[in-house]
Amino acid sequence: MAITTALDPAVPAAGGPRRRRILPTPTPKLVTGATIAVVIVLFGALGPLFVGNPNSVSDVGLAGPSASHLLGTTQTGQDVLAQLANATRGSLVIGVVVGVLATIASAFFGIVGAYIGGWVDEGFSLFTNVVLVIPGLPLVIIISSYVPDKGLLLIAGVLAITSWAGSARVLRSVTLSLRGRDYVAASRVSGERTWRILIVEILPNLVPVLASQFVFAIIFAILGEAGLSFLGLGASGSLTWGTMLFYAQNGLALRLGAWWWFVPPGLMIALFGAALSLINFSIDEVIDPKLRASTRSQRRRWVMGRREARAIERDLLAGDTRTATVANPTPSRQHQEDR
Numbered sequence: 001m002a003i004t005t006a007l008d009p010a011v012p013a014a015g016g017p018r019r020r021r022i023l024p025t026p027t028p029k030l031v032t033g034a035t036i037a038v039v040i041v042l043f044g045a046l047g048p049l050f051v052g053n054p055n056s057v058s059d060v061g062l063a064g065p066s067a068s069h070l071l072g073t074t075q076t077g078q079d080v081l082a083q084l085a086n087a088t089r090g091s092l093v094i095g096v097v098v099g100v101l102a103t104i105a106s107a108f109f110g111i112v113g114a115y116i117g118g119w120v121d122e123g124f125s126l127f128t129n130v131v132l133v134i135p136g137l138p139l140v141i142i143i144s145s146y147v148p149d150k151g152l153l154l155i156a157g158v159l160a161i162t163s164w165a166g167s168a169r170v171l172r173s174v175t176l177s178l179r180g181r182d183y184v185a186a187s188r189v190s191g192e193r194t195w196r197i198l199i200v201e202i203l204p205n206l207v208p209v210l211a212s213q214f215v216f217a218i219i220f221a222i223l224g225e226a227g228l229s230f231l232g233l234g235a236s237g238s239l240t241w242g243t244m245l246f247y248a249q250n251g252l253a254l255r256l257g258a259w260w261w262f263v264p265p266g267l268m269i270a271l272f273g274a275a276l277s278l279i280n281f282s283i284d285e286v287i288d289p290k291l292r293a294s295t296r297s298q299r300r301r302w303v304m305g306r307r308e309a310r311a312i313e314r315d316l317l318a319g320d321t322r323t324a325t326v327a328n329p330t331p332s333r334q335h336q337e338d339r
Contacts (some may be wrong), residue, residue, distance in 0.1 A: 033278025047085030110171030
């Protein structure tokens with residue numbers, strides 16, 4: 001007897017590799033987050049080419065926004081817009097470097113250890129747990145305080161040391177579930193090399209998870225660098241959003257009412273963090289179908305609620321019209337002629 005089953009087109013036949021969708025479906029959250037992030041990245045990449053030297057000093061100090069200085073000047077007469085453009089580039093460099101280093105480290109210790117198993121997995125898991133237990137912020141502060149000359153790359157390396165362990169745990173758990181799939185076992189039995197199985201069979205299924213961890217590492221790096229710079233432990237001789245806040249604090253910008261000095265870098269941190277969070281939420285919906293279904297159901301309930309509200313509003317308006325007609329009937333023609 002022939003048995004037919006309805007298969008989801010997105011799910012391949014049994015025995016074939018099941019790969020997740022790599023690119024998320026465009027949603028309002030994703031479009032909004034990507035737009036804000038692209039604008040900030042373009043400002044950091046191209047802005048320093050069109051603004052002046054951030055270290056040049058003018059005769060006007062602590063002046064508000066004007067035609068000559070769109071975002072005002074600092075206490076020493078430096079243009080805030082020029083500093084903001086170069087600080088955006090510095091913060092983005094730190095974020096991208098930390099994201100790449102943390103993603104590579106988490107992929108190595110999480111994916112490779114989980115697939116090989118045995119004492120390799122136990123050793124990698126032990127090392128990951130040790131790094132995960134160590135408090136991140138105190139470790140970063142201690143390392144930064146003992147290094148005399150701190151550049152952007154050094155700060156990025158210090159932040160990357162403390163930002164990969166959590167991602168490695170997530171990748172290890174996902175890899176353990178993928179290692180037992182039929183297509184991985186078939187590749188192993190057919191004599192495929194370990195590196196090819198990892199790259200061809202397992203890694204494509206982990207792309208959404210890796211992308212999510214990469215975005216999270218960038219958020220952690222930018223916030224961590226801003227905190228270090230605010231404490232005076234940031235990159236020396238380099239401009240970032242955190243160093244701008246540090247100089248604004250030392251210059252008593254808040255007490256003097258120079259909002260144009262500290263609001264732009266703080267606003268950039270908030271906007272870029274919110275944009276990456278929206279992108280990360282969209283990636284999470286690709287990883288977890290339950291979140292995607294929940295988002296659709298919430299959107300459907302919202303649309304149905306709006307329709308019901310409009311229907312009730314129309315009924316109320318119709319009822320008010322009928323009530324007004326009964327209370328104030330239109331006078332007849334005979335009554336008008338008598339008048």
